[in-house]
Amino acid sequence: MSAVNYAETELQDARSRVHLEGHPVHPLPVPERALQYRESILAGIIPHEAELTAGVTITPGQSYGFFTDTSLCIGCKACEVACKEWNNLPADEIGLTGQSYDNTGRLSALTWRHVEFIEQPGRATSMPAFQSHWLMMSDVCKHCANAGCLEACPTGALFRTEFDTVVVQQDVCNGCGYCVPSCPFGVIETNKLDGKAHKCTLCYDRLKGGLEPACAKSCPTNSIQFGPLDDLTRRAEQRVKDLHALGVDNAYLYGTRGGPGATGGIGRLNAFFLLLDRPEAYNLPAAPTLPSTRVRSGLLAGLATMAGLTLAAVAAFAAGRRDR
Amino acid sequence: MGLREFLADWSIPRQLAGQDASREAAESAASRLTRPRLEEADRVGTSICPYCAVGCAQLVYAKGDQVIHIEGDPRSPINQGTLCPKGAATFGWLTSPQRLTTVKYRAPYSDHWEDRPLDWAMDRIAHLMKRTRDETFVERLPDGMVVNHTLGMAELGGATLDDEENYLIKKLCNAGLGMVWIENQARI
Amino acid sequence: MPSLGATFGRGAATTAQWDLANADCVTIMGSNMAENHPIAFRFVLEAKARGATVIHADPRFTRTSALADIYAPVRPGSDIAFLGGVINYILERDLWFREYVLNYTNIASIIQPDFQDTEDLDGLFSGWDESKQGYKADSWQYRAETLPSSLENHGILSGESYSEKVGVMISKPVPKDPSLQDPYCVYQIMRRHYARYTPEMVERVTGCPKETFLKVCEALTKNSGREKTGAWCYAVGWTHHTTGVQTIRGAAIIQALLGNIGRPGGGILALRGHSSIQGSTDVPTLYNLLPGYLPQPHARKGFRDLDSYVREESANFGWWHNMSKYIVSLLRAWYGPDTTRGTAGGYGYDWIPKIVGDQSQLPMMLAIQDKLIRGLLVMGQNPVIGGHNTHAIRMSLPNLEWMVVRETFENELASYWYKSPEVHRGELDPHQIQTEIFLLPGSLPGEKEGTFTNTQRLLQWHDKVVEGPADCRSDLWFMYHLGKRLKELYKDSTDPRDAPIQHLTWDYPTAGPNQEPSAEAVLKEINGYTLADGKPVSGYVDLKDDGSTACGVWIYSGVYPEEGKNLARGRTPDPPGKVGSHQGWGYAWPHNRRIMYNRASADPDGKPWSEAKKYLWWDAEHSRWTGYDSPDFELGKAPDYEPDWSKDPQGMEALDGKSPFIMMGDGKSWLFVPAGLKDGPLPTHYEPVESPVANPMYGQQDNPAAKKWPRPENPYHLVSDPRYPYVITTYRLTEHHSGGIPTRMVPSTAELQPEGFAEIPPELAGELGIKTLDWVVLSTARGEIETKALVTERLRPFDVDGKRVYQVGLPWHFGWQGYATGDIANVLTSIVGDPNTTIHEGKAFTGNLRKGRLNGMRP
Numbered sequence A: 001m002s003a004v005n006y007a008e009t010e011l012q013d014a015r016s017r018v019h020l021e022g023h024p025v026h027p028l029p030v031p032e033r034a035l036q037y038r039e040s041i042l043a044g045i046i047p048h049e050a051e052l053t054a055g056v057t058i059t060p061g062q063s064y065g066f067f068t069d070t071s072l073c074i075g076c077k078a079c080e081v082a083c084k085e086w087n088n089l090p091a092d093e094i095g096l097t098g099q100s101y102d103n104t105g106r107l108s109a110l111t112w113r114h115v116e117f118i119e120q121p122g123r124a125t126s127m128p129a130f131q132s133h134w135l136m137m138s139d140v141c142k143h144c145a146n147a148g149c150l151e152a153c154p155t156g157a158l159f160r161t162e163f164d165t166v167v168v169q170q171d172v173c174n175g176c177g178y179c180v181p182s183c184p185f186g187v188i189e190t191n192k193l194d195g196k197a198h199k200c201t202l203c204y205d206r207l208k209g210g211l212e213p214a215c216a217k218s219c220p221t222n223s224i225q226f227g228p229l230d231d232l233t234r235r236a237e238q239r240v241k242d243l244h245a246l247g248v249d250n251a252y253l254y255g256t257r258g259g260p261g262a263t264g265g266i267g268r269l270n271a272f273f274l275l276l277d278r279p280e281a282y283n284l285p286a287a288p289t290l291p292s293t294r295v296r297s298g299l300l301a302g303l304a305t306m307a308g309l310t311l312a313a314v315a316a317f318a319a320g321r322r323d324r
Numbered sequence B: 001m002g003l004r005e006f007l008a009d010w011s012i013p014r015q016l017a018g019q020d021a022s023r024e025a026a027e028s029a030a031s032r033l034t035r036p037r038l039e040e041a042d043r044v045g046t047s048i049c050p051y052c053a054v055g056c057a058q059l060v061y062a063k064g065d066q067v068i069h070i071e072g073d074p075r076s077p078i079n080q081g082t083l084c085p086k087g088a089a090t091f092g093w094l095t096s097p098q099r100l101t102t103v104k105y106r107a108p109y110s111d112h113w114e115d116r117p118l119d120w121a122m123d124r125i126a127h128l129m130k131r132t133r134d135e136t137f138v139e140r141l142p143d144g145m146v147v148n149h150t151l152g153m154a155e156l157g158g159a160t161l162d163d164e165e166n167y168l169i170k171k172l173c174n175a176g177l178g179m180v181w182i183e184n185q186a187r188i
Numbered sequence C: 001m002p003s004l005g006a007t008f009g010r011g012a013a014t015t016a017q018w019d020l021a022n023a024d025c026v027t028i029m030g031s032n033m034a035e036n037h038p039i040a041f042r043f044v045l046e047a048k049a050r051g052a053t054v055i056h057a058d059p060r061f062t063r064t065s066a067l068a069d070i071y072a073p074v075r076p077g078s079d080i081a082f083l084g085g086v087i088n089y090i091l092e093r094d095l096w097f098r099e100y101v102l103n104y105t106n107i108a109s110i111i112q113p114d115f116q117d118t119e120d121l122d123g124l125f126s127g128w129d130e131s132k133q134g135y136k137a138d139s140w141q142y143r144a145e146t147l148p149s150s151l152e153n154h155g156i157l158s159g160e161s162y163s164e165k166v167g168v169m170i171s172k173p174v175p176k177d178p179s180l181q182d183p184y185c186v187y188q189i190m191r192r193h194y195a196r197y198t199p200e201m202v203e204r205v206t207g208c209p210k211e212t213f214l215k216v217c218e219a220l221t222k223n224s225g226r227e228k229t230g231a232w233c234y235a236v237g238w239t240h241h242t243t244g245v246q247t248i249r250g251a252a253i254i255q256a257l258l259g260n261i262g263r264p265g266g267g268i269l270a271l272r273g274h275s276s277i278q279g280s281t282d283v284p285t286l287y288n289l290l291p292g293y294l295p296q297p298h299a300r301k302g303f304r305d306l307d308s309y310v311r312e313e314s315a316n317f318g319w320w321h322n323m324s325k326y327i328v329s330l331l332r333a334w335y336g337p338d339t340t341r342g343t344a345g346g347y348g349y350d351w352i353p354k355i356v357g358d359q360s361q362l363p364m365m366l367a368i369q370d371k372l373i374r375g376l377l378v379m380g381q382n383p384v385i386g387g388h389n390t391h392a393i394r395m396s397l398p399n400l401e402w403m404v405v406r407e408t409f410e411n412e413l414a415s416y417w418y419k420s421p422e423v424h425r426g427e428l429d430p431h432q433i434q435t436e437i438f439l440l441p442g443s444l445p446g447e448k449e450g451t452f453t454n455t456q457r458l459l460q461w462h463d464k465v466v467e468g469p470a471d472c473r474s475d476l477w478f479m480y481h482l483g484k485r486l487k488e489l490y491k492d493s494t495d496p497r498d499a500p501i502q503h504l505t506w507d508y509p510t511a512g513p514n515q516e517p518s519a520e521a522v523l524k525e526i527n528g529y530t531l532a533d534g535k536p537v538s539g540y541v542d543l544k545d546d547g548s549t550a551c552g553v554w555i556y557s558g559v560y561p562e563e564g565k566n567l568a569r570g571r572t573p574d575p576p577g578k579v580g581s582h583q584g585w586g587y588a589w590p591h592n593r594r595i596m597y598n599r600a601s602a603d604p605d606g607k608p609w610s611e612a613k614k615y616l617w618w619d620a621e622h623s624r625w626t627g628y629d630s631p632d633f634e635l636g637k638a639p640d641y642e643p644d645w646s647k648d649p650q651g652m653e654a655l656d657g658k659s660p661f662i663m664m665g666d667g668k669s670w671l672f673v674p675a676g677l678k679d680g681p682l683p684t685h686y687e688p689v690e691s692p693v694a695n696p697m698y699g700q701q702d703n704p705a706a707k708k709w710p711r712p713e714n715p716y717h718l719v720s721d722p723r724y725p726y727v728i729t730t731y732r733l734t735e736h737h738s739g740g741i742p743t744r745m746v747p748s749t750a751e752l753q754p755e756g757f758a759e760i761p762p763e764l765a766g767e768l769g770i771k772t773l774d775w776v777v778l779s780t781a782r783g784e785i786e787t788k789a790l791v792t793e794r795l796r797p798f799d800v801d802g803k804r805v806y807q808v809g810l811p812w813h814f815g816w817q818g819y820a821t822g823d824i825a826n827v828l829t830s831i832v833g834d835p836n837t838t839i840h841e842g843k844a845f846t847g848n849l850r851k852g853r854l855n856g857m858r859p
Helices: A032-036 A049-053 A078-087 A148-152 A204-208 A214-218 A229-245 A291-295 A299-323 B003-009 B011-016 B029-033 B087-094 B118-136 B163-176 C002-008 C017-022 C038-049 C079-092 C098-104 C150-154 C186-194 C199-206 C210-222 C244-257 C306-313 C319-335 C361-369 C390-399 C412-419 C475-490 C496-503 C519-527 C762-768
Strands: A064-069 A113-119 A134-140 A158-160 A166-168 A224-228 A252-254 A271-275 B043-048 B057-063 B066-072 B103-106 B114-116 B137-140 B146-156 B179-183 C025-029 C053-058 C070-073 C230-234 C268-270 C375-379 C402-407 C436-441 C450-453 C458-462 C616-619 C624-627 C726-731 C757-760 C775-780 C783-791 C798-800 C803-805 C807-811 C845-851
Touching: A032 A049, A064 A134, A064 A229, A078 A113, A078 A134, A078 A214, A078 B066, A078 B087, A134 A271, A148 A158, A148 A166, A148 A291, A214 A224, A214 B066, A224 A229, A229 A252, A229 A271, B043 C458, B066 B087, B103 B118, B114 B118, B118 B137, B118 B146, B118 C375, B118 C402, B118 C436, B118 C475, B137 C496, B146 C361, B163 B179, B163 C319, B163 C375, B163 C450, B163 C475, B163 C496, B163 C519, B179 C361, C002 C244, C017 C038, C017 C230, C025 C038, C025 C210, C038 C053, C053 C210, C070 C210, C079 C186, C079 C199, C079 C210, C079 C244, C098 C244, C199 C210, C199 C798, C230 C244, C244 C268, C306 C319, C361 C390, C390 C412, C402 C412, C412 C436, C450 C519, C475 C496, C757 C762, C757 C775, C762 C783, C762 C845
Parallel strands: A064 A271, B146 B179, B146 C375, C025 C053, C025 C230, C053 C070, C230 C268, C375 C402, C402 C436, C726 C807, C757 C783
Antiparallel strands: A064 A224, A113 A134, A158 A166, A252 A271, B043 B057, B057 B066, B103 B114, B103 C436, B137 B146, C450 C458, C616 C624, C726 C845, C757 C807, C775 C783, C775 C845, C798 C803
């Protein structure tokens, strides 16, 4: 028997290949720190596990969020399951909807991740790079910078955490329901079982323990990415550039500051998206607005901004289509 | 709850002390205390996902004799912490209230299950296997060829089981008892 | 997987999943990888991010297609026409990797002069025996080989063992024509055979537009050669056909011609569906194999003892020459130290039961119907859902005297006697069913320890973290304690027929409150040990045929090389900066090789083909092979080694330094398979057994050697039967697992796909007045089911030879148990099989569709 003789050749040698700069798929080499845990049975949780799974050291006081890159989504719904298993959420309205492979239907008090399926007409055989003809998007609470639900909450149940996420505190919520109509995205909902408001917490408990949120950790293709908002935004912008370079002109960001989705006084979405079709195609509002903004004096200006942005998004999308 | 805790928890004094009304000042006791339940684990074992053959590694978190959660193992070069929808439901499978936990027995011509002790069932199964083997064992074909087999009983399944389990199935059923109808999911 | 075995030597995935990231082109065909192997698909997307082209060829536009660069629609059951077209494109445009192919394949080997091709015989090869419905393969042999073929000798055996696949009969150097001019050299035969597989023919037979097909060919050929490699992935979309083995052979030929085997970013990845389905083939709970692909002795082969078994089943040349060491060590592991060379045919050889025919799952179900089988033990399988023609199965189960089901939930098999549609319809009555049924709760990984072997041959240990609940036990516990009881029942017998169970070694240490046997002790026996001192052997090279070693599964030998050292439990991945064969993570058979046949990653002289694709190379200074993986070659055999034929070389001595396929008798990859397959040496397009069209390519309609069991309860549809005009194809969904029990019982997965459904193209739905969510009835001559309609453009009609062919898609996970329910798709399928593997044809059969519901009781 012979021992394997490893040649000390660097990875780059074997992979001297095109490498898109902002390519978002998991770095294939397992992070160095994983080598510190070689035992099969561990005494407990791996500290700061998010460093291994997302390359992120979670620190209170920083802003965190999700970048959901629909161009990588395979519609597997691992996010939905991981969320329910972690948060102990029961099944919700079981039944076949007939809407492609979406039998979840919508976000609700019991469903905090929801994968949309959009079948596009036509039967192409040659596709633009990445997702096409069957769009899939994992939707989630947007954790808005200026959150309508939080503004509307009279009890202080909704609060902004040390991670700049928006969470309903179940020990405070009295179930008044004011938050429900205040969400421009229709995310938050009260639950018939306990009468209280529920939605994605961006795994508040996990963040406190240095763990990546369950959905993002589970996501097989890194369509859902978790991290500090500024990093995520940079990565997302690079991804859009890369996709444009590959001819996917209809890729754009929804929810970054100044972009579609971040209109009407919302500022920005801590959970933002890379989309490949108009927002409405994904059941997302083209120009969401905070309820409070609607009555402000700057209403008209706000509307004008929002309309402009929406038109820009639609134009960009239409241009992409034509070019294909 | 003592007065001190009550005051510490009540948001008005904290807002007066300069905290943001929607941030720290609004933080409740539950929020302050919340931690991921994985931290309660006193034993974390490495497992392999029981569904398909990709072979994703999982970490099984246990507290005492209870599994409290299962997630992807970030060290695995295959899944690096990720799991598919099935793998992500492994915890739901292990801890399902629908799981069988006792031996069910259905007597000939009966229309219902009965609970029976495991030991009794094992004895009965061994007895039936011996009976069938003894009734159907063939040592030689008419042409004199030694076959030492029984065609009277069959084993089905193995692709979801461990290698060691497959080994004992083949060893006992085939090499020990002479069974030749031994098959698994590899052909479906 | 006899196709990969027949082409390369070992019937398993040639590469590791993570290596897909290194590919320049990934072709997924016969697989819906994004849905059924999402985590493996990560590496496809990684390759894509680095610039690779991703191709998906499939009848349905799936979640995999949505992420591909090219989607090629292919009519169900026409894959060989497509692959043959690719082979034709490569050969006729001279795009094959000449230096690789000339050195590493049998392209120059010369075949018998009486060989006749399907071109000569309208779809048949020479040697067809109509009365036996099988081939006599003498004329497919290499020139100058006069030994009879294995098929002639072996009757109805399926060719899954090494010996049948790898040419045991080669006994001298194979005659070759390196100029490739001899009309009977493999190159010329292949050119003639594939001449009619033109792009126009591909479009006519498969329905795939010619332009799309050509785009696939361009992508494949552009991304191969010295600097680039491409990989192929397949799954049950290819195996579930009566032409399954030959379909996979098509891809194997393409990969060999393009020089993509044994190289990083290359290979063929078989994506398998159960956690240890590779393990249960290696450590076979299969009728025709002993552990490590040793053939199960067959009564019709006439071996009288161990010596004659070894003589016939081992090989003169190549690694398989060592086979006697593996069978003797296996007998030593099973029957213990008290036997001798003289005991019962040799170390107890006689006690190994002999098979007498096809005893696989499909005929097993018929044998239950025929009351041949009286008792059934089922462990973690649900044949009432996953079997075929399952109404017939349910109607025959009452013939059993006893049935034992080991499961984690009450599944459909365990509950058929009081919950099945047949009971509701009054066709079965519990009060008339004699069977004594035991339903025993099983434990799961996390509650038991042991190894799974994954789809890339990787053994990975899972720890026991807690005890299973109440009476839940591992299957190891069940088998061990059942064995204890049986040994006790037989211990006083003096009947010689009881000798095997009496001699069977069965002493495994137990521990804990439930007396759990030690899985590690079993793994040690699998690894092998020296009988004298009980110490583990370091690997299969230590095994002997003199009776001094015992080994349960020779290909796994090395996984437990020292006492207390369990390499399957290795949790050390490569650090960043390494190439990434992850030698410290688990243990891959054989010999921890992550990419098999990796000698081929170097050129004939032992140098890497290119810097970009460097993997293994000859280190002349130290006279050894080195690189990023465990070499799949003799470590010190130089590239310029030549056998000395004057000295009658045996085994590995007979293979030169340019023979990467060491399991093969000639060391080469077999483009043309002279022995070991039952349905021909080259893949040929046949229609599925049930097809709406006549074979557009040959007079021979379907695979002549396909296994058929025409019985009243198992009728087949005739070609173009107007009563069954549509093609039905069955498949899995990402949200459910196989027979569905684990996912239908768990709410978080059940709600994702909560009911059965059929996918229907809008054109057909329009003709029949069907809208989404309408109830529809699907029928075949085997049975009828009702389900809900999902009308979608993702399914398309195909225009085949001028005729419009509609396909209907049907997920098969559903049953009556759990939160997600539906009628059982496999009521519709028939019992029919591939000639080599007896795998059914659930991917392409005919049936009818109408709007409405079944009459009477809801099944």
